[in-house]
Amino acid sequence: MAAALTRTVVEEQHVPIYLECLRVDSVLDFDLYLYADNRLVLYRSADLAFNDRTRQKLLENKIDRLYIRGDSKGSYQQYIEKNLDKVLTDPEIGEEKKASILYETSTTLVKDVLSNPTYGENIQRTKDMVSNTVNYILKGREAFMNLLRITSFDYYTYSHSVNVCTFSIALAQQLDFRDEQFLHELGVGALLHDVGKSKISERILNKRSTLSPYEFEIMKKHPQWGVDMLKETNQLAQASYYPVLQHHERGDRCGYPHALTLDEMHVYSQLVAITDTFDAMTTDRVYQKATDTYPTLRIMFSLKGAYDHDFLRAFAELMGPSGLADI
Numbered sequence: 001m002a003a004a005l006t007r008t009v010v011e012e013q014h015v016p017i018y019l020e021c022l023r024v025d026s027v028l029d030f031d032l033y034l035y036a037d038n039r040l041v042l043y044r045s046a047d048l049a050f051n052d053r054t055r056q057k058l059l060e061n062k063i064d065r066l067y068i069r070g071d072s073k074g075s076y077q078q079y080i081e082k083n084l085d086k087v088l089t090d091p092e093i094g095e096e097k098k099a100s101i102l103y104e105t106s107t108t109l110v111k112d113v114l115s116n117p118t119y120g121e122n123i124q125r126t127k128d129m130v131s132n133t134v135n136y137i138l139k140g141r142e143a144f145m146n147l148l149r150i151t152s153f154d155y156y157t158y159s160h161s162v163n164v165c166t167f168s169i170a171l172a173q174q175l176d177f178r179d180e181q182f183l184h185e186l187g188v189g190a191l192l193h194d195v196g197k198s199k200i201s202e203r204i205l206n207k208r209s210t211l212s213p214y215e216f217e218i219m220k221k222h223p224q225w226g227v228d229m230l231k232e233t234n235q236l237a238q239a240s241y242y243p244v245l246q247h248h249e250r251g252d253r254c255g256y257p258h259a260l261t262l263d264e265m266h267v268y269s270q271l272v273a274i275t276d277t278f279d280a281m282t283t284d285r286v287y288q289k290a291t292d293t294y295p296t297l298r299i300m301f302s303l304k305g306a307y308d309h310d311f312l313r314a315f316a317e318l319m320g321p322s323g324l325a326d327i
Helices: 002-013 052-060 070-088 095-115 120-137 141-149 157-174 180-191 195-199 213-219 222-233 238-246 267-281 293-302 309-319 321-326
Strands: 014-018 032-036 039-044 065-069
Touching (some): 014 095, 070 095, 070 120, 095 120, 095 195, 120 141, 120 180, 141 157, 157 309, 195 222, 238 267, 293 309
Antiparallel strands (some): 014 065, 032 039
């Protein structure tokens, strides 16, 4: 009991990382620790090259996880983002682990963006992350299913943003939109679609009861706030702003902030409106429990004119063809 407690305390002060994330012959900016004799011990100091001999010794001892100090998370995030393309194309890494690494790295990035959305470097990191996500999802349906299996089912703005980005790129692929610029602009807009919520208080975002009319009016401002903040960086393609501004629009004019029709919505926004709604309804919120996939899709199909029917049908097929019979 005491040993388990000690390990819990130690792990709270450190972060586990996958051995596969460490690239051979790369120099690390963080110390590496191993768990031994009921404590974490320094294994390799920062600024030492991580070579193949080191990696092989760890594998021989069946060690696939190491630890870094909690205050090294920023350095590790920078390292993994820099090397993510190599990780995702490494044939020695299993596809499910690649999906897990991509998802974890993406959610950490979105946390950084929400904490400082006008910082230009964060926007460049976002674009690089979307490029990696597009390349991964274009590998085929199994790649998307790997990501879907590790999707968070608890609603947080950062995990929701990653889910919406993943769903949107996969939906575009399902609809045979293959142009690289299209997918990249869509993915960036989807990943950043809720950035305006960084200006809304946690009290409103996490309120367990229905928002008051005043609170809802504040909430309805987050699309425009998101666009305003992102424009300060001057780093996005013009088309990537549309999902940020229009993801709550609905073709039946019941959306906000401008009550647009489908014809007035950009194609990126029509796609993200579907994936944003779906993810919000199928994850646990502070004020409501998640709805299962096919009941959610049935509700969305019942809202006549709210979503592009062909896009919504393609999304239902993406989530599982067997469900179409019930819709």
